Amino acid sequence: MSSRGAKVSSRTGVAFMTPAALLIGLFVVFPFFWIIAVSFSNRSLLGANALHPQFVGLKNYLDLFDPATFWGQGGFGPSLWLTIQFVVFSALCGQVLLGLVLAWISRELSPRAKSLLHGIVMLAWILPDVVVGFAWFAYLDRDAGTLNQLLRGLNFPAADFLIEHPFLTICMFNAWRGAAFSMMLFDAALQSIPPSYLETADVVGASSWQKLRDIVLPLIRGHIVTDLILITMWTFNVFTPFLLTAGGPSFESDILPIYTYRIAFKSFEFGKGAAIGVIVMLINLAFSLAYLRLAQRGLRKKGKAA
Amino acid sequence: MNRRKLVSRIVFSVCAALLGVAFALPLIWFVFAPFNAQADLDLALPKPPTLANFARVFANGAAVGALLNSLLQAFGTVLLVATTATLAAYALARTTLRGKRVIEYVLLLFSSVVSGSAAMVPIFLIVNALGLIDTQLAVILVFAGGLLPTAMFILRDFIASIPRGYEESALVAGASQWRAFVDVVVPVLRPGVTIAAVWAFVQVWGGFLIPFVLLRSEQRMPASVEIYSFYSQAGTPIVPLLAAYSVLYSLPVIALYWYVNRKYGFRFFGGIKS
Amino acid sequence: MASIQLDKIGKSFGAVDTIREIDLAIDDGEFVCLLGPSGCGKTTTLRMIAGLEQPSRGSIRIGGRDVTCAQPKDRNIGMVFQDYALYPHMTIADNIAYPLKVRGVAEATRHEKAREIAEVLHIGQLLDRLPAQISGGQQQRTSLARALVHPAAAFLFDEPLSNLDARMRVEARAFLHHLQRSRGMTAVYVTHDQAEAMALSTRIAVMCAGDIVQYAPPLEIYRRPATTFVAGFVGDPPMNLVAAQATRNGHDVALRGAGLQMAPIVSWPALDLALERSDRVTVGVRPEHLRITAGDVATNRLHGKLFANEAMGPESLVTLDLDGGVRVTARIFGDASLRIESDAAFAFDADRFTLFDAQGVRIPGAAEDPSN
Numbered sequence: 001m002s003s004r005g006a007k008v009s010s011r012t013g014v015a016f017m018t019p020a021a022l023l024i025g026l027f028v029v030f031p032f033f034w035i036i037a038v039s040f041s042n043r044s045l046l047g048a049n050a051l052h053p054q055f056v057g058l059k060n061y062l063d064l065f066d067p068a069t070f071w072g073q074g075g076f077g078p079s080l081w082l083t084i085q086f087v088v089f090s091a092l093c094g095q096v097l098l099g100l101v102l103a104w105i106s107r108e109l110s111p112r113a114k115s116l117l118h119g120i121v122m123l124a125w126i127l128p129d130v131v132v133g134f135a136w137f138a139y140l141d142r143d144a145g146t147l148n149q150l151l152r153g154l155n156f157p158a159a160d161f162l163i164e165h166p167f168l169t170i171c172m173f174n175a176w177r178g179a180a181f182s183m184m185l186f187d188a189a190l191q192s193i194p195p196s197y198l199e200t201a202d203v204v205g206a207s208s209w210q211k212l213r214d215i216v217l218p219l220i221r222g223h224i225v226t227d228l229i230l231i232t233m234w235t236f237n238v239f240t241p242f243l244l245t246a247g248g249p250s251f252e253s254d255i256l257p258i259y260t261y262r263i264a265f266k267s268f269e270f271g272k273g274a275a276i277g278v279i280v281m282l283i284n285l286a287f288s289l290a291y292l293r294l295a296q297r298g299l300r301k302k303g304k305a306a
Numbered sequence: 307m308n309r310r311k312l313v314s315r316i317v318f319s320v321c322a323a324l325l326g327v328a329f330a331l332p333l334i335w336f337v338f339a340p341f342n343a344q345a346d347l348d349l350a351l352p353k354p355p356t357l358a359n360f361a362r363v364f365a366n367g368a369a370v371g372a373l374l375n376s377l378l379q380a381f382g383t384v385l386l387v388a389t390t391a392t393l394a395a396y397a398l399a400r401t402t403l404r405g406k407r408v409i410e411y412v413l414l415l416f417s418s419v420v421s422g423s424a425a426m427v428p429i430f431l432i433v434n435a436l437g438l439i440d441t442q443l444a445v446i447l448v449f450a451g452g453l454l455p456t457a458m459f460i461l462r463d464f465i466a467s468i469p470r471g472y473e474e475s476a477l478v479a480g481a482s483q484w485r486a487f488v489d490v491v492v493p494v495l496r497p498g499v500t501i502a503a504v505w506a507f508v509q510v511w512g513g514f515l516i517p518f519v520l521l522r523s524e525q526r527m528p529a530s531v532e533i534y535s536f537y538s539q540a541g542t543p544i545v546p547l548l549a550a551y552s553v554l555y556s557l558p559v560i561a562l563y564w565y566v567n568r569k570y571g572f573r574f575f576g577g578i579k580s
Numbered sequence: 581m582a583s584i585q586l587d588k589i590g591k592s593f594g595a596v597d598t599i600r601e602i603d604l605a606i607d608d609g610e611f612v613c614l615l616g617p618s619g620c621g622k623t624t625t626l627r628m629i630a631g632l633e634q635p636s637r638g639s640i641r642i643g644g645r646d647v648t649c650a651q652p653k654d655r656n657i658g659m660v661f662q663d664y665a666l667y668p669h670m671t672i673a674d675n676i677a678y679p680l681k682v683r684g685v686a687e688a689t690r691h692e693k694a695r696e697i698a699e700v701l702h703i704g705q706l707l708d709r710l711p712a713q714i715s716g717g718q719q720q721r722t723s724l725a726r727a728l729v730h731p732a733a734a735f736l737f738d739e740p741l742s743n744l745d746a747r748m749r750v751e752a753r754a755f756l757h758h759l760q761r762s763r764g765m766t767a768v769y770v771t772h773d774q775a776e777a778m779a780l781s782t783r784i785a786v787m788c789a790g791d792i793v794q795y796a797p798p799l800e801i802y803r804r805p806a807t808t809f810v811a812g813f814v815g816d817p818p819m820n821l822v823a824a825q826a827t828r829n830g831h832d833v834a835l836r837g838a839g840l841q842m843a844p845i846v847s848w849p850a851l852d853l854a855l856e857r858s859d860r861v862t863v864g865v866r867p868e869h870l871r872i873t874a875g876d877v878a879t880n881r882l883h884g885k886l887f888a889n890e891a892m893g894p895e896s897l898v899t900l901d902l903d904g905g906v907r908v909t910a911r912i913f914g915d916a917s918l919r920i921e922s923d924a925a926f927a928f929d930a931d932r933f934t935l936f937d938a939q940g941v942r943i944p945g946a947a948e949d950p951s952n
Contacts, residue, residue, distance in 0.1 A: 021394070027450075028420050032416060043431075105318050106322065122563070123560070124329055128511060139331065146335050176329060471661040494667070
């Protein structure tokens with residue numbers, strides 16, 4: 001049956017695709033290949049190398065992984081390690097867990113309370129980057145910020161979070177910023193579980209925790225894996241913390257996207273920036289291949305059931 | 307049994323309240339500061355509440371110009387993305403084009419692999435080579451290219467859910483393929499196009515990195531970059547003005563999400579948003 | 581109105597032949613049903629006539645004109661789809677008038693025509709509504725009106741009644757019958773419902789696995805099914821089929837099978853020919869030709885254990901499990917007072933059965949011209 005249907009002729013199909021193909025080709029596909037090419041050159045913004053970049057082979061990559069500077073201040077190594085920690089703490093522990101808890105809790109709330117809670121969490125997600133950047137700038141202010149006012153009120157010592165705990169701050173920020181996606185994904189997943197499953201558990205007297213562990217989690221495993229991969233990929237590439245700390249102070253929040261930006265647009269070492277870009281894209285590729293494989297397995301399962 | 311239920315209900319409600327407050331805290335300041343003519347970074351009730359800050363924003367040429375730039379860039383991109391993505395998604399969903407699967411797969415990979423922060427160097431170089439550095443057109447084109455794959459997948463799913471009988475009955479009724487597309491597919495596809503367009507608009511509206519890298523002159527900067535420079539570079543930020551400006555700048559995004567959520571409900575289209 | 585000819589039409593998807601090779605001649609004003617189980621290729625055949633599917637081989641002519649490679653829009657046909665395919669964004673009037681709109685008919689004229697045809701179909705009061713606001717039966721009529729609004733050469737129906745509930749289906753069927761007979765339009769109608777095909781057709785093409793097995797008027801198909809497949813597909817309940825072994829005794833042939841007992845029959849040339857190839861035959865008896873008999877009085881009979889006894893009102897359906905394991909059903913007038921799992925037997929008359937050879941092809945009767 002699937003091969004049946006109104007078919008658009010191949011010629012029309014090509015014509016329909018052309019405008020999109022041009023744009024994607026120019027600004028997505030071409031950059032991808034150019035990045036690879038440039039990463040083997042010493043291209044820079046200014047000077048002789050801007051117009052006539054030379055092929056330098058693996059030099060940019062070797063420089064990045066040069067044992068002498070790899071772990072140095074503002075080097076590639078600390079940035080990579082920081083990014084991995086950032087993903088683990090802010091995305092996997094922060095967003096996914098928060099999302100799951102929020103979705104699970106909101107099941108038991110009245111519709112009005114639920115939409116209020118979702119609204120607040122969603123707001124953190126939908127507001128433009130610079131606005132949340134500014135909001136947190138005000139929120140965390142050493143003297144007058146809401147957080148420090150609150151801490152003082154509770155008799156805790158106040159702190160200049162952006163200076164004293166930059167990494168903790170961007171982790172908190174990213175968890176706060178992105179939890180909505182996981183929450184909504186899990187909310188949709190929970191709603192797809194037939195109520196009779198949970199009612200059956202109620203009848204045999206299972207606790208809320210037992211229901212979550214024995215019925216809900218196994219059923220939404222697919223959603224969890226999807227969420228983990230997407231969240232990881234996004235967090236890995238997120239530039240927004242730049243608006244809070246600009247990577248500082250002294251590289252303490254220098255995650256890879258900020259590092260790339262700094263190398264390419266502050267030091268104008270395009271070749272080296274591209275080499276980092278290639279490595280980031282390779283990591284992205286691993287994640288998206290994993291995601292695609294899962295998505296396709298899901299599709300095949302669906303196809304069988306149909 | 308009943309007591310246990312009551313206890314668990316209370317526990318859930320308290321957790322929900324705590325989480326809600328935790329999520330709201332960083333934004334509470336925005337509820338008061340824009341209406342406080344003497345606003346500072348501390349949380350203070352405005353006395354009296356005033357709209358003077360908003361008036362000051364509208365009197366500021368640069369601030370208003372930046373909002374207009376944001377509008378121009380967002381609408382330009384939305385127009386471009388909506389038309390090209392609809393056409394391409396239709397071709398993807400309905401042609402027998404050989405290698406269609408491969409195209410889809412590669413597109414999906416590229417769209418997720420090539421992220422803004424990784425690709426900013428080559429994009430900058432391409433735009434430079436095209437002689438489009440510091441133009442609004444460059445921002446529109448680059449955004450459109452980046453948003454297209456996802457927009458196409460959103461729309462492809464919508465098109466796939468349109469019964470083929472719609473077009474077939476139009477063809478049998480005497481319509482050409484193009485006519486069937488325009489008369490039947492496009493109107494039926496409107497919710498999909500709306501969602502893709504809103505999504506694209508919000509992306510451009512909030513987008514910071516692309517205009518930040520591609521634009522140079524103050525008078526072309528969108529509000530996102532303008533706000534950032536207001537609070538990061540201007541020495542001491544003019545807080546009341548900034549608060550009001552941020553709220554004004556956020557309103558369209560909130561309104562659009564609210565509209566889509568109310569009208570169509572939130573669904574997941576190939577990782578909408580990020 | 582026009583005739584339709586399919587000449588050696590075939591359709592392959594990759595290496596799979598969905599349609600092997602079909603010849604089908606439909607005369608002007610005929611109502612032809614393509615009848616068969618799902619996957620037999622009937623819908624693909626219809627879609628090739630419409631131009632929505634390109635045949636891999638062969639040619640199609642409508643009204644004498646070769647349209648094998650023509651676009652659907654250039655074939656001048658009207659079509660009703662299984663899911664009606666009403667455009668959700670257009671009113672009923674605009675839906676009906678759409679074929680006129682694409683032909684450039686002015687708005688006033690086409691709405692006038694839409695109103696006319698809508699009146700005929702009793703949906704004139706719905707013209708300003710949207711498809712989502714009317715019932716399934718009304719949607720079905722709307723899609724029928726859209727097909728009829730323009731004077732097409734032929735009308736194609738793809739299971740148009742299958743989404744209606746049982747009562748509505750019978751009503752719509754009679755309506756379609758009346759409409760086609762009174763207007764004399766050429767119609768090709770795809771269905772898997774044999775009752776629909778029987779009720780509507782001037783001729784039925786029974787399809788199986790990409791082939792037309794039999795193409796004949798409904799009663800001919802009912803009375804003389806070409807194969808055991810047709811026999812088992814047409815009729816509700818369908819013809820009972822019981823395997824038997826033939827033994828010759830001069831001109832007499834004795835047929836015997838598990839649970840089947842028959843008086844010897846006098847052979848005829850067609851039977852002789854079949855028995856030369858194999859002595860295995862299938863005996864087919866229509867349910868209405870069976871009656872309940874007591875003991876072993878009747879000579880032609882089927883005996884076994886009573887499986888079910890369903891009283892339907894005017895008639896009863898009585899089902900036996902024959903000793904050989906085959907299940908047969910009789911349609912009995914009135915009701916039968918029989919106990920489940922008791923021994924029972926059906927009798928049938930000597931001129932009320934059909935014989936099929938080992939390949940399942942019907943052996944023409946003694947009185948028929950074997951060339952038929």
